[in-house]
Amino acid sequence: MSTSTAETLKKGFLNGLSVTVEMVKVIVPFYLLVEVARHFGIIKLIGGFFGPSMHLFGLPGEGALVLIAGYTANMYAAIAVLSPLHLSSRDVTTIALMLGIAHSLTVETPITKKTGVSASFMLLVRIVLSLLSGMALNLIWKLF
C-alpha cells in the first residue's frame, strides 16, 4: 500500500514537471511580448481600441487581450498577458471569473465532443455565461 502511494505521488510529481515545462513555454514568450509592447506604448493603443467594449465589464481596454488569450489559447497565456499589465485586484477577479467559466475553448470543446454531448451547445453556454457573469460582477462591484 505504502509503495503504491509513493508511486502515485511520484507520478504526480513527474506530471507536475511536464505541465510546468509546457507552462514555461507559453508564459515566457507571451510575458516578454506584452512587456515589450507595453514599453513601446503598443498595449495602450490596443487598449484604447477595445476600451468601449471592455467598459461593459468595468475593465480597462487592455483586458480584451487577456480575455482573447484565455478563450483561445489557455489560462497560462492569459496569466502571462495579465501579469505585466498590473491591473487592480478587482479587475483581476472579474477577468478570472470570466475566464474560469470559459477558457482554452480550442482544447476543451473537442474533449466535450468525445463524451458524446453536444459540444456546440456547451460552447455557447460557456461564452454567454462568461460574458454575463463579467457584466454581473461589474454591477456588483459598483454597489460597493
Added chain:
Amino acid sequence: MEIILTSLFGALRLCAMLFCIIVPLTMFYEFVKSRQAALAAQERTFMGLSGKGLIPLVTGIIIGITYGAGVIIHSIRSTDIDKDEAFLILLYLSVCHAMIEDTLIFVVIGANGLILIGARFFLATLLTYAVYRVRLHRRR
C-alpha cells in the same frame, strides 16, 4: 535591452510561483485518481446525477477538463450513465471545473478567490438544476 531582462525576470518569477502551485496539485490529482473506486460506491442522486455520475463530476471539479479528460471520457463511456445525465454532468463542468488550479493561479496575481469559487459553484448548480427541472417537466 534592460526591458527584456526585467521582463524575463518577471516571467520566470511568475513561472516559479505557478510551479509551486502546480506540482503539489498534480501529486494530489494522481492520489485522487487512485482512490476513485470509493466514490463509485456512493448511492445518491442530486440534480438528476447518480453515484456513478459523481466520478466524472468530482474529477472535473477538482482536476479540470483538460487534465481529467481521460477519467471523464472513460467513466462516461464505460458505465451506464445515460445521455441525459452525461449532458447534465458536462453542463455543470463547463462552468465549474479545475476549481483549485484556476482559482490559485489567479489568486497569485491578486484575485479574490472566495468570489471566484462561490460564483462558479453557484452558477453551475443553478444552471444544472434549472435544466434538470425543465427536462423533468417536459417529460411528464
